[in-house]
Amino acid sequence: MQSFELLLQGFSVALQPTNLMWALLGSILGTAIGVLPGIGPALTIALLLPVTISVAPTSAFIMFAGVLYGAMYGGSTTSILINTPGESGSMMTALEGNKMARTGRGAAALATAAIGSFVAGTIATLLLTFAAPVIAEIAFYFKPADYFALIILAFTSVAVVMGSSRVRGFISLFIGLALGVVGIDKMTGAARLTFGVPGLFDGIELTVVLVSLFAVGEILYVASRYRPGAGDTTALKGQTWMTKEDWKRSWKPWLRGTALGFPMGALPAGGSEIPTMLSYTLERKLSKHSEEFGHGAIEGVAGPEAANNAAAAGMLVPLLTLGLPTSATAAVLLAAFQNYGLQPGPFLFTSNPELIWGLIASLYIGNVMLLVLNLPLVGIWVKLLLIPRPQLYAGILVFAMIGIWGLSGQVIDLIVMVTVGIVGYVMRVYDFPIAPVLIGLILGPMAEVQLRTALAAAQGNPVVLVSTPLSAIMLVIAALFLLAPIVLNRLKANA
Amino acid sequence: MSTNPGSGLPETGKGGGARAVSRPWWLGLAVIALGGVCLYGSTSLAQSARYSSIGPGLFVTIAGGGLVILGVMLLVQIARGEQFEPQDAEDAAGDMKANPVALGTALVAVLLPIFTIETLGLPITAMLSFTLVARSFSSRKLLLDLVYGAILGTAAWFLFSGLGLQLGAFLPIAGF
Numbered sequence: 001m002q003s004f005e006l007l008l009q010g011f012s013v014a015l016q017p018t019n020l021m022w023a024l025l026g027s028i029l030g031t032a033i034g035v036l037p038g039i040g041p042a043l044t045i046a047l048l049l050p051v052t053i054s055v056a057p058t059s060a061f062i063m064f065a066g067v068l069y070g071a072m073y074g075g076s077t078t079s080i081l082i083n084t085p086g087e088s089g090s091m092m093t094a095l096e097g098n099k100m101a102r103t104g105r106g107a108a109a110l111a112t113a114a115i116g117s118f119v120a121g122t123i124a125t126l127l128l129t130f131a132a133p134v135i136a137e138i139a140f141y142f143k144p145a146d147y148f149a150l151i152i153l154a155f156t157s158v159a160v161v162m163g164s165s166r167v168r169g170f171i172s173l174f175i176g177l178a179l180g181v182v183g184i185d186k187m188t189g190a191a192r193l194t195f196g197v198p199g200l201f202d203g204i205e206l207t208v209v210l211v212s213l214f215a216v217g218e219i220l221y222v223a224s225r226y227r228p229g230a231g232d233t234t235a236l237k238g239q240t241w242m243t244k245e246d247w248k249r250s251w252k253p254w255l256r257g258t259a260l261g262f263p264m265g266a267l268p269a270g271g272s273e274i275p276t277m278l279s280y281t282l283e284r285k286l287s288k289h290s291e292e293f294g295h296g297a298i299e300g301v302a303g304p305e306a307a308n309n310a311a312a313a314g315m316l317v318p319l320l321t322l323g324l325p326t327s328a329t330a331a332v333l334l335a336a337f338q339n340y341g342l343q344p345g346p347f348l349f350t351s352n353p354e355l356i357w358g359l360i361a362s363l364y365i366g367n368v369m370l371l372v373l374n375l376p377l378v379g380i381w382v383k384l385l386l387i388p389r390p391q392l393y394a395g396i397l398v399f400a401m402i403g404i405w406g407l408s409g410q411v412i413d414l415i416v417m418v419t420v421g422i423v424g425y426v427m428r429v430y431d432f433p434i435a436p437v438l439i440g441l442i443l444g445p446m447a448e449v450q451l452r453t454a455l456a457a458a459q460g461n462p463v464v465l466v467s468t469p470l471s472a473i474m475l476v477i478a479a480l481f482l483l484a485p486i487v488l489n490r491l492k493a494n495a
Numbered sequence: 496m497s498t499n500p501g502s503g504l505p506e507t508g509k510g511g512g513a514r515a516v517s518r519p520w521w522l523g524l525a526v527i528a529l530g531g532v533c534l535y536g537s538t539s540l541a542q543s544a545r546y547s548s549i550g551p552g553l554f555v556t557i558a559g560g561g562l563v564i565l566g567v568m569l570l571v572q573i574a575r576g577e578q579f580e581p582q583d584a585e586d587a588a589g590d591m592k593a594n595p596v597a598l599g600t601a602l603v604a605v606l607l608p609i610f611t612i613e614t615l616g617l618p619i620t621a622m623l624s625f626t627l628v629a630r631s632f633s634s635r636k637l638l639l640d641l642v643y644g645a646i647l648g649t650a651a652w653f654l655f656s657g658l659g660l661q662l663g664a665f666l667p668i669a670g671f
Contacts, residue, residue, distance in 0.1 A: 037585035097507035185551035223601035223631040224593040357636040394625040406660035460548030
């Protein structure tokens with residue numbers, strides 16, 4: 001039970017008054033951005049990065065954890081009350097939750113979402129507590145070839161699974177890879193794709209790309225197709241919270257949602273869209289009240305909300321144990337680690353246990369805080385939506401500008417911001433997935449280092465890349481990801 | 496929200512075959528051009544090195560070559576009539592036609608800092624960009640937006656400078 005002792009140490013870190021304050025700040029900020037449109041957890045953490053650099057890493061990550069979980073809670077509130085999911089994982093919640101709210105059961109929908117998120121978040125954090133050290137232990141034995149194969153697997157699965165088209169998924173990924181090679185090559189000192197611009201010698205920061213794609217791209221896109229007048233907020237006055245029947249119908253979906261969300265969030269092509277969608281479909285099939293689906297079935301809120309929160313915790317498994325980000329939010333968290341000169345992975349568990357375990361412990365604390373913050377204060381959060389959209393998006397641009405200008409004070413970063421922002425606009429218009437750009441940008445250089453190390457050790461013999469069973473298996477799975485849809489289509493066409 | 500989360504597919508509201516198929520050839524060409532830039536950049540770099548057998552140029556070549564191939568594949572898809580459905584976002588309708596004036600105004604707001612941030616400083620740049628974005632979202636309260644932008648820019652400058660961010664001088668052109 002070494003994990004348990006380490007977790008207790010983690011609690012002694014996370015329960016320090018200053019760290020509790022950071023967790024509270026993160027939770028409040030996270031809920032607010034979950035409620036507001038145009039800003040997600042990835043963008044918020046990216047914008048906080050330059051500010052938190054003077055804060056101790058443990059405190060910063062405790063705050064980021066609050067932002068991550070808080071955004072999930074905030075997103076469900078707006079999905080239910082006004083049918084606008086603040087983030088993609090809340091899409092399913094909007095479907096049944098908003099119907100419930102319209103038929104006077106909004107309070108019950110909010111309660112099952114919040115309690116389900118709490119249950120799922122807690123169970124998933126528990127799973128993280130015990131799974132992470134085991135995986136980290138295994139990862140100790142990973143050779144560069146294994147890491148390289150793992151990254152290739154992440155590339156193919158991210159490009160194939162995210163978005164509606166494989167070609168567009170891969171174009172996004174390769175744009176990220178191209179952005180990742182810009183700058184001085186660390187091994188040889190050669191300047192790559194800098195075209196003589198000194199400002200590019202240090203490479204292009206993930207934060208700049210992320211803020212440009214998410215904030216600038218979104219502002220340009222929404223401005224061009226702005227549709228004023230979001231839905232009306234449903235009043236909660238006089239509604240009853242969960243009845244005995246609601247509890248009975250909710251607890252199983254919570255657990256099933258957790259069981260789907262956690263492992264799927266931990267997979268290389270993780271994210272919350274697929275597990276929430278699966279959970280919704282599953283609950284619809286299993287429910288004794290399937291006729292209620294589409295008209296406000298509580299299972300359709302309970303399951304996906306649980307899946308959403310469990311996936312968020314699942315995402316931390318590959319990030320903390322292997323240094324492998326599987327979503328935009330995980331990519332920016334990895335960038336945050338790198339900002340502090342830390343590399344997530346098995347060595348971080350031994351070199352910096354108070355950070356890792358403080359972070360994990362703060363997830364438990366954040367979950368409790370969010371439950372308390374969300375249910376009684378729901379009225380306050382909804383008021384945030386009264387900020388007029390023109391001024392809200394204008395404010396987002398000001399913060400994006402500060403985030404980028406504050407990084408290095410170089411005009412070249414602002415030029416990159418505009419260029420990448422326009423790319424972000426085009427990607428929205430032509431439906432390209434955005435996360436693969438970030439994954440390519442942050443994992444591309446890592447893939448290159450691992451490939452070089454592996455080949456250098458084998459005197460350039462490429463067979464080394466499939467020399468361990470693990471690397472061979474992962475490369476085969478990566479190839480399957482790529483080829484299976486093509487083969488299936490052929491078979492279907494022939495049949 | 497015109498997305499129907501149940502099916503995971505956007506409700507397009509467009510009548511399938513009745514609508515003329517748009518063919519954005521330029522999109523495929525842009526991807527190829529981007530790949531071409533990478534490949535051009537890789538010509539001056541060594542593809543192999545003595546010890547690791549891969550040099551600084553290899554990944555640049557892979558990224559560039561990949562983009563060229565994918566660009567060609569995209570062109571083939573476009574030729575076959577691939578449809579591109581704009582993404583739905585909160586506050587934006589994917590099936591709406593783009594408003595060029597609003598898009599242009601927002602673009603000016605984003606471009607402006609490149610020219611003004613070193614001379615006029617962050618607070619004034621923020622004020623101007625804020626007002627332009629608000630205008631692109633059809634706000635007609637010009638004076639009020641200028642005031643909001645100025646307050647936000649100034650407050651943010653003091654707050655973030657205080658937190659240790661290097662945001663430059665308050666009003667560089669005036670020397671402070």
